[in-house]
Amino acid sequence: MxxxxxxxxxxxxxxxxxxxxxxxxxxxxxxxxxDDLGHGQSISVSxxxxxxxKHGRNGDADGAWFxxxxxxxxxxxxxxxDLREGDAVNVERAMxxxxxxxxxxxQGHVDTVAEVTGIERVGEDWRFTFSIPEGHDRYxxxxxxxxLDGISLTVAEKRAADxxxxxxxxxxxxxxxxxxTLSEKSVxxxxxxxxxxxxxxxxxxxxxxx
Numbered sequence: 001m002x003x004x005x006x007x008x009x010x011x012x013x014x015x016x017x018x019x020x021x022x023x024x025x026x027x028x029x030x031x032x033x034x035d036d037l038g039h040g041q042s043i044s045v046s047x048x049x050x051x052x053x054k055h056g057r058n059g060d061a062d063g064a065w066f067x068x069x070x071x072x073x074x075x076x077x078x079x080x081x082d083l084r085e086g087d088a089v090n091v092e093r094a095m096x097x098x099x100x101x102x103x104x105x106x107q108g109h110v111d112t113v114a115e116v117t118g119i120e121r122v123g124e125d126w127r128f129t130f131s132i133p134e135g136h137d138r139y140x141x142x143x144x145x146x147x148l149d150g151i152s153l154t155v156a157e158k159r160a161a162d163x164x165x166x167x168x169x170x171x172x173x174x175x176x177x178x179x180x181t182l183s184e185k186s187v188x189x190x191x192x193x194x195x196x197x198x199x200x201x202x203x204x205x206x207x208x209x210x
Contacts, residue, residue, distance in 0.1 A: 003092075003103035004092070004147050005103045007033060010026040012088075013065060024045075024068055043068065045089050046149045047151075047192035048110055048192060078110055090181050102152075103152030110193065112193050113193065116185050126171070144199075153172075
């Protein structure tokens with residue numbers, strides 16, 4: 001489990017296509033806390049929960065890095081398969097049992113891929129607008145939690161168009177903008193969207209009682 005508090009950004013160093021999927025090596029030089037990664041540990045890569053297969057440490061010839069494997073289903077359901085060498089990704093290690101819970105419950109199970117539809121500078125902050133893919137509108141509420149590319153954020157407003165709320169806004173503070181890949185996003189770029197899992201559990205429990 002993750003909290004959506006991104007610890008930094010890594011850089012895709014290599015991508016290797018296999019018969020079964022895709023293997024990525026991601027450099028994390030300078031990202032605090034990534035020097036003691038272990039084989040089999042869970043890690044969030046731009047919101048996608050993956051497993052560390054290999055890793056290197058600070059001080060090694062290649063610096064700090066880790067490798068993850070993306071099965072064909074992960075490649076099909078996320079945009080990680082479109083990443084190229086040099087692209088940045090958000091990284092977060094799994095939450096320790098005795099860790100501080102600063103974000104919200106994030107599983108790293110991406111629900112869908114949304115799109116950046118607007119970016120606006122508001123004083124020192126930023127306001128990003130994202131599309132709501134079909135079938136996911138009911139899980140998003142004003143002031144509710146949402147995960148975008150692994151970042152725990154708050155829905156500032158749902159925008160209605162043609163009587164349907166098909167976009168939503170989030171406010172981004174300078175720290176989040178600078179620490180994550182949002183600073184590199186442009187209108188039209190994809191983002192991984194994970195809705196609040198609590199909403200899905202509630203829907204499942206009340207289904208059939210309406």
